[in-house]
Amino acid sequence: MNVLQELEQILLDGDLNALEDNIQKLLASNEYDALYDVANMLIDYGFIGQADFIFSQLLLVFPGEAQLKIDRAAALLELGEEDEALLLLTDISPDEEEYVQALLAQADYYQMVGLAETALSKVREAAGLAPHEPVIQLAQAELLLDSGRYSEAVRIYQKLHEAHDELAGVRLSSRLAEAYSAGAAYEEAIPFYEELLDKEENPEELFGLGLAYYQTARYPEAIRRLEQLLEMDPDYFSAYMLTGQSYAQMNEDKQAYEWFKKGIERDAFDKELQLAAGKSALKLQLPEEAEKHLQEALVLDPEYIDALVTLASLYEQQEKDDLLIELLTYAEADQLEIPLLHAFFAYAYERTEDFKKAYEMYLKAYDGMNEDAAFLDQYARFLLEEGKRDEALPVIQQLVRIAPHEEEWTAYIAQSEEEG
Structure with a gap:
């Protein structure tokens, strides 16, 4: 058993003290390749701190070794020591063989700290130095995808896909499907999803x-x-929502409602499923079920x-004024900039003869509801009843x-003009 195997076994046994002792012995013996x-x-194995210590010791012996600088910089990035990592990487000069690798490592750094354009410039510089290196082209496409430049990413992925099914552990058809979908080019994404699923079925694809079929109305x-998918993974919760929405788009409301309820059975804490179920129940004229789902949401x-808003609309239709006022007051709807809710308040207060509050809410609602004829009709009648x-x-x-x-109101205006 060689030194590496011995240390691996010690690591697997969980004897960290013995691991530390053996590392110190290696450092003392100058077995640098083994280190x-x-x-x-x-x-x-995820022991980044210990690896960084070894790299730092090796750099004391080989201070000009570019590969060691890159390796230690990668470890430092994992440890959150970004500034120290960048110093090591920028210490590698353009005439060194490892310069391209250092540029890619710098790109990782800049992407990590949120400087996407700087990261992309480093990858492009690397691509200029090694234009036929597919891994660098892949790195460029990955950065473009992450920064939302989907069409540019697609062009590179397409070119790579012509020569490779997989590159650096990345399935290129998967990236093409993702990039097309992210750019809302769902029709173009479909063949790549199908290509992936012909080889292996998995929930994500x-x-x-x-989703691509849904977005293209298929x-x-x-x-x-x-x-x-749900046969494969019954806990893939978002699939219940999308299945229900697909049935709803075909006006199969009963089936849609059943799928939303199936989703709720698996995850009762999904507020969007509760809302979707509530709206479906309303379409099916099941107000009690709708109310329950909306309250849960x-x-x-x-x-x-x-x-x-949906539950308030239900209470308004049913003229359940006490429940409507309680709901809106609890939600502080009078503080929200939602004119429809102010209108609901106004209607409820008017029906319960709290005319002062009704007037306040009509005033709040007006600017946002002045293109709604039904609201204007009710507001006008209220003002006339109040002598305003x-x-x-x-x-x-x-x-x-x-x-x-509206003949009644045109006649009213005409009369007002005659009286005026």
């Missing part, structure tokens, strides 16, 4: 393909792939505006502007 191999083994094919997230004729007139005039065939 380098041990450092790389430690990295493979099945979902991606299902709902039966989306459902087929999503159901296939708001329990999960009291600031979930879509659920709040001067305020009612501009509301009625606005109503007639957007609904000129």
Whole structure:
């Protein structure tokens, strides 16, 4: 058993003290090649700090060794010592053989600290020095994909895909499918998802393909792939939502509702599934079930505006004024900049004869609801009932502007002009 094997066995046995003792013995014996191999083994097992220590000791012996600088910089990046890592990498000069590798390592650094354009410039410099190196082209495509420049990434992935199925552990058809989908080119993504699934079925690609079919309005094919996914992995929660949405797009509301409920059975804490189930129940004229789902969504997230508006709309339709006022007051809807909720408040307060609050809410709602004829009609009648004729007139005039065939109100305006 050689030194590397012995140390690996010690590592597997979990004897860290013995590991440390043996590393110190190697350092004292000047077995530098063995030390380098041990450092790389430690990295493979996740012992980055110990590997960095070895690299630092080796650099004391070989201070000009570029590969050691790159290796230690990679370890330092893993340890969060980015500045020290960058100093090592920038110490490698352009005339050294490892310069291209150093540029790629610098790109990793800049990407890690959020400087995507600088990272990309380093990769492009490396590509200029080694234009036919596919791994560098791949690195460039990966950075373009991460920075949202999907069409540029696709061009490079396509070229690489012509010569390689896989490169540096990356399946190029997978990246093409991802890049096309991220750029909303779903039709172009579909053949690459199909290519991947012909070789091996896995949940991520099945979902991606299902989403691509959904986005291209091929709902039966989306459902087929999503159901296939859920047979493989019943806990792939987002697939329940997308399956239900696919049925909803085909106006198969009962099937949609069943799929949303199946998703809730697997994950009752998904507020979006609760909302989708609530809306489906409303379409199926199941108000009690809808109310339950919408209330659950708001329990999960009291600031979930879509659920709040939908439940408030349900209470408004049913004229459940006490529940409506309680809901909106609890949610502090009067503080939200949502005119429809202010209108609901106004209607509820008017029906419960709290006319002062109703007036306040009508005023809040008006600017955002002045293109809604039904709201304007109700607001105008309220103002007239309250004896606020001067305020009612501009509301009625606005109503007639957007609904000129409202004879009652055109006659009112004409009468007002005669009286005026």
